[in-house]
Amino acid sequence: QKEVEQNSGPLSVPEGAIASLNCTYSDRVSQSFFWYRQYSGKSPELIMSIYSNGDKEDGRFTAQLNKASQYVSLLIRDSQPSDSATYLCAVEALSGGYNKLIFGAGTRLAVHP
Amino acid sequence: SQTIHQWPATLVQPVGSPLSLECTVEGTSNPNLYWYRQAAGRGLQLLFYSVGIGQISSEVPQNLSASRPQDRQFILSSKKLLLSDSGFYLCAWSLRRGSNTGELFFGEGSRLTVL
Numbered sequence: 001q002k003e004v005e006q007n008s009g010p011l012s013v014p015e016g017a018i019a020s021l022n023c024t025y026s027d028r029v030s031q032s033f034f035w036y037r038q039y040s041g042k043s044p045e046l047i048m049s050i051y052s053n054g055d056k057e058d059g060r061f062t063a064q065l066n067k068a069s070q071y072v073s074l075l076i077r078d079s080q081p082s083d084s085a086t087y088l089c090a091v092e093a094l095s096g097g098y099n100k101l102i103f104g105a106g107t108r109l110a111v112h113p
Numbered sequence: 114s115q116t117i118h119q120w121p122a123t124l125v126q127p128v129g130s131p132l133s134l135e136c137t138v139e140g141t142s143n144p145n146l147y148w149y150r151q152a153a154g155r156g157l158q159l160l161f162y163s164v165g166i167g168q169i170s171s172e173v174p175q176n177l178s179a180s181r182p183q184d185r186q187f188i189l190s191s192k193k194l195l196l197s198d199s200g201f202y203l204c205a206w207s208l209r210r211g212s213n214t215g216e217l218f219f220g221e222g223s224r225l226t227v228l
Contacts, residue, residue, distance in 0.1 A: 004156075034216065043203055043219040044157070088156070092214050098162070098170065099214045105156035 006104035013111055019076040021107050023089030026070070032092035033065055035074045038106065039085045047087075048074065058063050079111045114138035118222035119204045122154055126227055130193040132177075134223050136204030139185065144206040146187040147217065151201040163187060199227045 003026040013019045020034075032051055036044035050056045050063040050072065062075040073089075076083055087105040092103050119136040126132060138144050148160040162170045162177035169179050176195060180188045187204055204220040 032214070041224075043222040046216055046218065049216055083118065090217075100159055100172075101214050101217055102159075104159040106153075 002103040004089055004102050006087075006089050006107045009108040010107050010110045013109070015079060015081060015111055015113050017079050017111075019079045019083065019109055019111070020088075021076075021087050022071045023074075023091075023104055024070055025072070025089075025091040025093075025102075027091065027093040027102075028059065028067075028075060030067075030091045030093050031089055033063070034074045034090040034092075035061075035063060035072075036088040036090060036103075037085045044088055058099055077089075079109075080099040081111050081113055082111055084097065084111045087090060115206070115218065117204060117206055117218060119202075120224055121223060122221060123224045124226070126194050126225065127196040128193045128196055128227055129193045132194055132198070132225070134139060134187070134189040134202055134204075134225075136187045136189075136220055137185055138187075138206045141185070141208065142183060143207070144208060145214065147205040147207075148187065148189050149203040149205060149219075151203060153200070157203065161189070194225075196227050199225055201225075 005024045035048045037047050038044040046110045048063040053065050053067055056063045060077045064073045086108045088106045090101045090105040092099050116139045141148045146163045149157040151157050163181045166181055177191050202223045205217040207215045207217050
């Protein structure tokens with residue numbers, strides 16, 4: 001069974017700090033990785049996708065991928081109260097004959113003023 | 114631009130009643146379509162996956178079924194709901210890219226409570 005693991009949190013950070021969200025996955029051959037943000041009661045929205053080892057930056061967000069360690073992370077710089085949400089890590093894995101996205105249970109982030 | 118809509122947004126149904134959730138995608142052709150369920154405080158579970166009209170793959174055995182009568186329409190159904198069917202149902206689409214899933218884009222979700 002392919003798995004994606006995240007710390008459930010809550011991760012509490014002060015406004016303006018860097019929030020660091022982590023994710024590990026079990027399928028060594030996975031090539032595509034995604035971070036989604038989900039506000040309470042809403043559907044997930046895509047924040048970042050990353051396919052190669054290293055860092056990928058988009059505004060205040062940086063995704064980091066280390067395939068050797070099977071580890072992907074999301075950094076949020078200058079955290080704002082509006083960043084308070086659950087962040088879902090998703091990994092594309094081959095299962096049952098086709099590729100599908102496997103989601104972690106999510107990490108709840110709370111940014112306090 | 115592409116948009117995805119699903120309805121109804123909220124519904125409360127008695128045990129044993131039927132269910133029909135509908136999802137449509139606009140602004141793209143031949144998308145991959147998905148139904149996910151999210152139980153309270155838990156991750157997303159893939160229920161069904163479709164690569165084309167009439168082509169449905171079921172991820173887990175259950176009393177739910179899915180159909181794709183048109184290229185951009187995806188329907189989730191049940192003949193008799195169970196209490197365990199309660200949850201947040203999400204329709205999603207992605208561009209077809211060979212065997213890869215690619216980025217998923219979700220609809221607004223349908224919150225189902227079975228009493």
